[in-house]
Amino acid sequence: MNPLLFYYLSLALAVPLGEKNHIHHQHKRAPNADPVADPQPVPQPQPIAAPSPETVYVTNIVMMDQFDDTATSTTALDSTPTSTSTDTPNFSIQLVNKNLQSEASPSSTDSSPTTTPESTTESTTVSVTTSEIASSSTANSETAQSTAQSNNSSGSYSGAKGITYSPYSNSGQCKSSSEIASDMEKLSEFTLIRVYAPDCNVISALLDSLSSNQQIFAGLFYLDSIQSDAELLATQVKSSSRGWDAIYAVAVGNEWVNSGTYSADTVVGAVSKGRSILQSLGYTGKVVTVDTVPAYQNNPTLCDASDFAAVNQHAFWNGNIAPENSGKFISDSIDxxxxxxxKDVLICETGWPTQGQTFGSLGVPGKSQQSEAIQSIISAVGDKVILFTTYNDLWKQPGSYGVEQYWGLF
Known part of the structure; x- marks a missing residue:
């Protein structure tokens, strides 16, 4: 690309272009987030010259290869990688037509829980190379919404022990009990449903919807609210005739050590505290902390704290595992x-994204890749894995490789 053109476009932006840390496993909304919070003031973008009479502003630019210097960049909408020339890298610019602001209405399909206010301007995404600027559709977010729950509505995942589930709509608001019940109709083949927290009255909704041979893998997501969350969990469980028997296990935290949120010693203490609180509330079942293989390997005390080894493991994040070899990778991890x-080992998350950028040499997102990976895993160790996840989580942030929202199987 022309260096001068990129220089001036960069000056028009106040957006960093080099985020590399992914935010995978951020499975719950921010604490105390208000899905309908009042919009905050949006910084006024700086104008640049445009060939039309209308005033046009650059508000966002994303380099397709900005996230990994070694990985092959791919687009998010196709399962086949798209090569990008090193001489003319593709990137996207979002243009705002200032003249249409007074007529535009707020979007009704916000894909994350209102950490960013909805725009009241009409925007157009264009793809730019050194030789052309081509206009594209403004319906990209609507397309993402319409495909969020259609990846594999008829696919069978028989043989897998369980699946993860989040009770949030695309906007980040809690789903209703009837919506959760409708979702559970699609998950009847799984004996275990993993949720990350007891909010949204999800435990009660699940207990009203699941069959007698299905159980819940519950979670306490925040360290500073273990007591209140455990009490909320207990209240919902005791309102059901099945009681605590319906709870397979309770996880205290999710990847707290791997994410650097807490030290291993802090997590061990939290598991002990959570177990004591739960016992006082009548629960005498299994209590664990869920983390990654490296986190356990570097901190064996996590093994002692948990009643079984509860591990999240994704072949995609290895970067050198082909989808069809995911089963062997997960099997080796279990061993x-x-x-x-x-101790017994349960893989508490494993899956493959359908959209986003390539990670490493073989971590290529796509629907066909996801299907190959999941079938490989089920064939190898289906009875020891919880698949990740039920639907695309459009309420999350995209993450550093743009894959965080697109792991849904249904």
């Missing part, structure tokens, strides 16, 4: 964890 902890 490694079994030797390390000398």
């Amino acid at each position: 490694s964890m079994s030797s390390l902890c000398n």
